[in-house]
Amino acid sequence: MGKILRRTFLLGTAAIAGGFAVGWYMYQKPYPNPLEATPGEGVFTPFIKIASDDTVKMVIPRAEMGQGMLTTLAAMIVEELDVELASVKTEFAPAAKAYYNSAMLEEGAPFPAFDNSFVAETMRGLQGVVAKFLAMQATGGSSSTVDAFDKLREAGAAARLMLVQAAAEQWGVVAASLRTEGGKVIDPALGKSLSYGALAEAASQRKVPSDATLKPRDQWRYLGKTQPKLDIVAKVSGKTTFGIDVRLPDMLFATVRMNPRQGAAMTAMDDGPALVLPGVIKVVNLGTGFAVIASNTWTAFQAADAVKPQWAEAPYPATTDAVFGKIEQALALGEGFHMRSDGDTPAEAAGRGGTIKARYSAPYLAHACMEPMNATAQWQGDRLTIWSGNQAPTSIVQQAAAVFSIPAENVEVVSTYLGGGFGRRFETDFSILAARVAKETDGKPVQVTWTREEDMRHDMYRPGALCEAEAVLGSDGIEAVSFKTASQSVMASAFGRLEGAMTPPGPDKLIVDGLWDQPYDLPNFHVTGVPVDLAIPVGFWRSVGHSFNPFFIESFMDEIAAASKQDPLEMRLKLMAKHEPAVGVLEAVKEMSGWGTALDAAGVKTRGRGVAFCLSFGTWVAQVIQVAETNSGIRIEKVWCAADVGTALDPGNLEAQMISGIIYGLSAAMGQQITFADGAAEQGNFDNYDAMRMGQCPVIGVRILENSPKMGGAGEPGTPPSLPALANAIFAATGKRIRSLPLSGEVSFA
Amino acid sequence: MELKVNGKTLSLDTDPDMPLLWALRDVAGLTGTKFGCGIAQCGACAVLIDGEPVRSCVTPVSSVSGEITTIEGFAAEDGTLSAVQQAWVDGQVAQCGYCQSGQMLAATALLKANPSPTDADIDDAMSGNMCRCGTYPRIRAAIHAAAKKLAGA
Numbered sequence: 001m002g003k004i005l006r007r008t009f010l011l012g013t014a015a016i017a018g019g020f021a022v023g024w025y026m027y028q029k030p031y032p033n034p035l036e037a038t039p040g041e042g043v044f045t046p047f048i049k050i051a052s053d054d055t056v057k058m059v060i061p062r063a064e065m066g067q068g069m070l071t072t073l074a075a076m077i078v079e080e081l082d083v084e085l086a087s088v089k090t091e092f093a094p095a096a097k098a099y100y101n102s103a104m105l106e107e108g109a110p111f112p113a114f115d116n117s118f119v120a121e122t123m124r125g126l127q128g129v130v131a132k133f134l135a136m137q138a139t140g141g142s143s144s145t146v147d148a149f150d151k152l153r154e155a156g157a158a159a160r161l162m163l164v165q166a167a168a169e170q171w172g173v174v175a176a177s178l179r180t181e182g183g184k185v186i187d188p189a190l191g192k193s194l195s196y197g198a199l200a201e202a203a204s205q206r207k208v209p210s211d212a213t214l215k216p217r218d219q220w221r222y223l224g225k226t227q228p229k230l231d232i233v234a235k236v237s238g239k240t241t242f243g244i245d246v247r248l249p250d251m252l253f254a255t256v257r258m259n260p261r262q263g264a265a266m267t268a269m270d271d272g273p274a275l276v277l278p279g280v281i282k283v284v285n286l287g288t289g290f291a292v293i294a295s296n297t298w299t300a301f302q303a304a305d306a307v308k309p310q311w312a313e314a315p316y317p318a319t320t321d322a323v324f325g326k327i328e329q330a331l332a333l334g335e336g337f338h339m340r341s342d343g344d345t346p347a348e349a350a351g352r353g354g355t356i357k358a359r360y361s362a363p364y365l366a367h368a369c370m371e372p373m374n375a376t377a378q379w380q381g382d383r384l385t386i387w388s389g390n391q392a393p394t395s396i397v398q399q400a401a402a403v404f405s406i407p408a409e410n411v412e413v414v415s416t417y418l419g420g421g422f423g424r425r426f427e428t429d430f431s432i433l434a435a436r437v438a439k440e441t442d443g444k445p446v447q448v449t450w451t452r453e454e455d456m457r458h459d460m461y462r463p464g465a466l467c468e469a470e471a472v473l474g475s476d477g478i479e480a481v482s483f484k485t486a487s488q489s490v491m492a493s494a495f496g497r498l499e500g501a502m503t504p505p506g507p508d509k510l511i512v513d514g515l516w517d518q519p520y521d522l523p524n525f526h527v528t529g530v531p532v533d534l535a536i537p538v539g540f541w542r543s544v545g546h547s548f549n550p551f552f553i554e555s556f557m558d559e560i561a562a563a564s565k566q567d568p569l570e571m572r573l574k575l576m577a578k579h580e581p582a583v584g585v586l587e588a589v590k591e592m593s594g595w596g597t598a599l600d601a602a603g604v605k606t607r608g609r610g611v612a613f614c615l616s617f618g619t620w621v622a623q624v625i626q627v628a629e630t631n632s633g634i635r636i637e638k639v640w641c642a643a644d645v646g647t648a649l650d651p652g653n654l655e656a657q658m659i660s661g662i663i664y665g666l667s668a669a670m671g672q673q674i675t676f677a678d679g680a681a682e683q684g685n686f687d688n689y690d691a692m693r694m695g696q697c698p699v700i701g702v703r704i705l706e707n708s709p710k711m712g713g714a715g716e717p718g719t720p721p722s723l724p725a726l727a728n729a730i731f732a733a734t735g736k737r738i739r740s741l742p743l744s745g746e747v748s749f750a
Numbered sequence: 751m752e753l754k755v756n757g758k759t760l761s762l763d764t765d766p767d768m769p770l771l772w773a774l775r776d777v778a779g780l781t782g783t784k785f786g787c788g789i790a791q792c793g794a795c796a797v798l799i800d801g802e803p804v805r806s807c808v809t810p811v812s813s814v815s816g817e818i819t820t821i822e823g824f825a826a827e828d829g830t831l832s833a834v835q836q837a838w839v840d841g842q843v844a845q846c847g848y849c850q851s852g853q854m855l856a857a858t859a860l861l862k863a864n865p866s867p868t869d870a871d872i873d874d875a876m877s878g879n880m881c882r883c884g885t886y887p888r889i890r891a892a893i894h895a896a897a898k899k900l901a902g903a
Contacts, residue, residue, distance in 0.1 A: 066846030235847035238782020238821030298772035419848030663884025695873035
């Protein structure tokens, strides 16, 4: 690894310095356990409750938004606790510092995943220290399993040991002579047993041991094997409570309409026509928009349509062309920051071969979760309760405390299941809006549901991006290569939305994620990022910077292969030969797809295969996509995906997550884009912001590998390679190189 | 207004123009049927009326006279899941689960009309139901599995 920018700390040196000022003592001190035992119940760590009737409850610290974490996290605890996975109950954790996510920030350290040097590991460790002080309970960055793997197994092992010690004391025997199975402590010598429920209250009073040993992998019963999801029966029965399904006594229903020119004010409003409708209770001026409170959601929607608001001008250029004009200007004139400055630039290497250049673009994108944004809130005096499906409970607490000037202890967040998250529910806006509306209901709870149009026009979009790529190709291959991406900073935008938060100093590496951190062994490699100053709200969209930069670099690598008459898959194998996980996934998709064998064109005009690779969130992924050109357009026929996650905790769920990431990526690649006119998003619903449907879905084969020495994430890494693999397949089939997303700008899809 | 839902007659005090979706969710308290788009584009709100799939988000409650089946009415009284629900469990189909009520409603209607659907039949019948988690391959497999089970039953 060559020179890379070392000062792009995700949270900045100020946060780290602050951490050290408080000292290591504080770091070592655990956060208080937010759980309180009911009579007869034992609470063990912030993650486990055991009742006297033997009910074992797992307290799940992360969001369940389809990524299967409820089950995998429960399996980690159960593996060590020695109870049956299918027998446990689950509940989502309250918002509390004890549930902070350390791995999410370690991913933010400015070192690529394959850098295992002392410096890189130390910096990741420091990010973990910062995480402890920030104590952010959040689900994102594909970090849940990595963060929880030791933490939750240790919790399970500690609780088991406490139960064993309690039984040993009761029987007057040594703990080491006892064993556990199926929720019981057993004394084989005396032939006696006691259930966990009978021991729980006494055992939970014991000191939490720090020396509980973890089972070696060959003794795992649940981890490493596909598990039935604990929530599946409820989900097929319509019994899962999503945020939108919260029902409370005396609950009112509401909706909001905010200025579609995001962030701008509402200058006037005529609510007369709304107030005369039966069932309408109140129209509330929210400054940048309004809310209608009614007896049911549909009446609130109808009444909101009847209100006549006047909207101020957008704080950003009003049209897509003008927005991209600003990005273009930044790309051309901005010096930016250098995340990689290895060896010669293409300009310096110009004499050593021919130069190729390409310009790529990616649009703004909405998350489009199936469940539109919503939350329910209730004020009781100066105490606030918010029910919401969210990815960041402690951020909601902090934001509510700041917005309403109340102590954080007065805010309770009840987290529900999420009807999709994809990064959108990392934001606090929908929860805070519900709390603002609830200020107007005299203490009654109110559910605030957004229309689909409101959801799509008030998203924190995946930012649009432009990239300039340049390479010098000599007789031995790539002499030098450079990438320069210009885009809005997601970090600056996201931190700007949090009251009292300091935007982290230093450049936002998310702008160049997917470029600088790839394991291409090239001595002359340059990556530059240029932040673009625009006020369009942008946020974390499944895989974040890795959602557009891999399209740029992997398309360009394909162009380099074509220009130098190399096989694109073999070229990647050669350039990543030193990295076993990269070679493993590339060899796997080569074999799975029959790469290199002739494709017939029976029944279609032509067929072709494309390949792409991306290392993101610690997981190494290669994909091959096969397309056919038909009379009705491009048909995506097959996708092969190999993913190296280091340690595969639930292979079946990993397969599902890879497929999910691929379909999410292909949906975007095929046709999604948010465009702006008159300062507002032009797309409002699925009629003009569609996603892949059943009839377009390819056959997808997934292989999970475990060559990587580190555990990687699963929710996001399937997405990044899917977009360039599709573009590369279209090139292979048709000879048409498409450099702008969505690809529907130049081809149609069958 | 009276509605026949899952074998019961419900008396609801609603505006006749209110879409069935909101009458079920906000008035009758049956939240298994989901709001996704409000314009019949995503299928999350699908219910069966006399066995036929209907988009409840654009169906005025006053226009409904038949027997409505929602996801809450799929399982037998004793809790035994329907063949489609069981295939969804066996195939571990659901991810976030939000669209799955609509998906299972559409699949149930398909299998009633066509007990052994081909992949092309599934494409036709299911393309109106969006899933952002990308569960389509497992939905397809589950429909084939349910068809096989129903044929053997």
